[in-house]
Amino acid sequence: MLLAGLGLCFGSFVNALVWRVRQQAISPPSLRLRWTGNKQKAINSKDLPITHFQFSILSGRSQCVNCHHLLVSKDLVPVLSWLFLRGRCRYCQKPISVQYPLVEIAGATVFVASYYFWPLxxxxxxxxxxxxxxxxxxxxxxxxxxxxxxxxxPSRILYPTLALALGGRLAYILFFAQDKARSFWLLGLSVLVASGIFWVLFMISSGRWIGYGDIRLGLITGSVLASPAKSFLMIFLASVLGTLFVIPRLITKRQSFSSKLPYGPWLILSTALTLLFGEPIIDWYTQLLI
Ligand SMILES: [Zn+2]
Structure with a gap:
């Protein structure tokens, strides 16, 4: 229960984080400087469209993305607020994206599943x-x-996440791992697989097949998995999931072969699956080889 609640709250945080990072990314740099330079002397809200106002990523209250009414705590209860308001803003009646409750539920699912299915x-x-x-x-x-x-x-989310993943893994190796040298070696290989394969694809295709972000994402997923075998499995799984998702869309012509698709979500999903359920699959596969 506690984990589910925590996951819901972090899911809610993810929604706010994503929106705020986006606002910062699309706002003109001059405004950004003025805002981060001195919060107190903040820009007069009447001079500027209010979307350019909510800049700080971690502080400041959330507001409706349509009418910019500041939200009070009863609007911010994960999932329940959305259900209670039947997916509409309390103030302007504009529909609120189903993304909000879905991401909150995803957060709760990850937290609960990670605890119950933790492999060791x-x-x-x-x-x-x-x-x-x-x-x-x-x-x-x-x-x-x-x-x-x-x-x-975006780098503003990517690098802090990398610090969390790599920091946790290094702390584990330094303080708890039995064979530290081997653990470091496996971690290095894992990152090399998860990130290096995309780097090679990026170089060969000069950026047409794969985004630069996927290379940097590989640094995170490689650190999380810390095993070259799991990193291979993760990439394989991501390709399978991505393909299974694309085929029906190709058939129904909602997608053409040339259109770009985000690959990141598949890599992230399969990293979670590999972390929790990868061990038996790899054991089974190595037994086949021997
Ligand atoms: Zn509103």
């Missing part, structure tokens, strides 16, 4: 990894949402 017994060292993964998953969820909506993996 959760003792001291595994706690470090689990907490680091939950924190990382919040960043990854934000990246997935952002990539789905705008086909970009």
């Amino acid at each position: 017994h959760i003792a001291a060292g595994q706690w470090v990894l689990l907490v680091s993964w939950l924190a990382t998953s919040v960043g990854l969820l934000a990246l997935a949402v952002y990539d789905l909506r705008w086909m970009i993996l």
Whole structure:
């Protein structure tokens, strides 16, 4: 219950984070400087369209994206507010995207599933990894949402998420791993697989097949999985999931072969699946080889 609640709240945070990072990205740089330079001396709201006003990523109250009415706590209860308001803004009656409750539910699902399906017994060292993964998953969820909506993996979410993933993994290796040298080696190889394969594809195609963001995303997923075998499995799974998703759209002509598709969400989804369920699959596969 506690984890579900936490996940819902972090899902809610993801919605706000994604929207605020987007607002910053599309606002003119001059305004951005004025705002971050001195919060107190903030720009007079009457001079400027209010969308250019809500700049700070972590502070400041949330507002309706349509009428910009500041939201009060009863508007911000994850999922329930949306259901209670029947998906409409309390103030302007404009429909609120179903993205909001869906992302909140996704956050709760990740938190609960990660705890229940964590592949190893959760003792001291595994706690470090689990907490680091939950924190990382919040960043990854934000990246997935952002990539789905705008086909970009923004650095402002990507690098903090990388710090969470890599920091947790390094702390685990330094303080808890039995064979530190081997763990470091596997981590390095894992990142090399998860990121390097995309780097090669990026170089060969000069950026046509794969986005630069996917290379940097590989640094995160490689650190999370910390095993070259799992990183291979993750990429394989992402390709399968992505293909299964695209085929019906190609058939119904909602998509053409040349149109760009975000690959990030598939990589992120399959990283979560590989982390929680990858071990038995890899064991089964290695037994086939021997
Ligand atoms: Zn509104």
